[in-house]
Amino acid sequence: MSLNTVGQRAQRAAKTVNDPRWTDIIARNTEADGKFYYGVKTTGVYCRPSCAARPARPENIGFYATCDEAEKAGFRPCKRCQPGRPELVEQYAAKVTQACRIIEKWETAISLEDLATQVGMSAYHFHRIFKQTTGLTPRQYAAAQREKKVRDELGRGSMVTDAIFDAGYTSNSRFYEKSNKVLGMMPSSYRAGGTNTEIRFAVGECSLGSILVAQSDRGICAILLGDNPDKLARDLQDSFPRANLVGGDANFEELVAKVVGFIEAPGIGLDLPLDVRGTAFQQRVWQALCEIPAGQTVSYTDLATSIGVSKSVRAVAHACATNTLAVAIPCHRVVRNDGGLAGYRWGVERKRTLLKKESRTGEGDGA
Secondary structure, three states: OOHHHHHHHHHHHHHHHOOHHHHHHHHOOHHHEOOEEEEEOOOOEEEOOOOOOOOOOHHHEEEEOOHHHHHHOOOEEOOOOOOOOOOHHHHHHHHHHHHHHHHHHOOOOOOHHHHHHHOOOOHHHHHHHHHHHHOOOHHHHHHHHHHHHHHHHHHOOOOHHHHHHHOOOOOHHHHHOOHHHHHOOOHHHHHOOOOOOEEEEEEEEEOOEEEEEEEEOOEEEEEEEEOOHHHHHHHHHHHOOOOEEEEOOHHHHHHHHHHHHHHHOHHHOOOOOEOOOOOHHHHHHHHHHHOOOOOOOEEHHHHHHHOOOOOOHHHHHHHHHOOOEOOOOOHHHEEOOOOOOOOOOOOHHHHHHHHHHHHHHOOOOOO
16 A cells, blocks of 8 residues: 555545544434434445444545435445434424324323324333423323313313313313312303402512512412503403402502512512413423522523423423513523523513623522
8 A cells, every 4th residue: 555545544534533523423423413424435325423333434434414415426325324214303203293193182091002002102212202302291291181171161161071071081070189270260160261260469660660460369370561550450351351350458569569579689589379370391391490590591402401301492482481470480581592682571671681680689599
């Protein structure tokens, strides 16, 4: 072998090793799959970065942006990692979507084993992928669907017993055990649009503008921020159209003052009972928000990772957006990956003001 050939081989190897994609190949990085492919000159095949085969020598590696580009260069797909098939993430998403549709249409409870069989996976693997994709277990998703069916049926005026059984509950008693959590009130009251449910509320002012605090017999049911006190009251009325809304008395005004005090001095803390409604996934996100210390921020990606759903960043962001308990559940402490302030239900400027106040105090709990 000539010195010239040896030198060329060394140059090719050095070029490959210095390419950041080589690190992905050595690490078998699954997150790099789909971003590029590599061909091996000695075998004539091309692979995904995560291919489990022993990596070829760097001088024999070539990088390609797409499968088509690799095949045009004369390479055939690796039989082990099958780079031409859909990405695993896409495959799993399709399986989970199929499972969700089955759950939604099923009139009674379906076992994990039967559900996994219908989508062509083992029960253990399916359970893990479902939770990783949605942030919920199949059982939690099924429970949320039953709860939604009850609310929809009662909202249409169905009889309570019919709504309970139509939603898939096997008995009245099983539903009534958790009816407060599902509906926030007795089923008959919910069916009547909140009739006979008393909600006290009061409006105060703080450095962020107007603030409305409302409380049912279960606890705080709304904390709203805005510029117009009348609009906040209308928003509350729209949320509970047939409830008995009562303006707060002097004692209730103290509760509002406590919330305002938390906004102005986050270190005080906010020891309030929270009447939080939402899916099991939303509640997981909201709990994680409450664990972010005052004066600190996290990205949506970090928040998703902290609850074990790194692939569900959009779902986490949506859960933040549906939070109606401003400040108490501190969604203002979540920012974009670059540190920028993303949208905030009560306005980006309020979010910026809250973060500035908290950064000055540097103390306190989230809620």
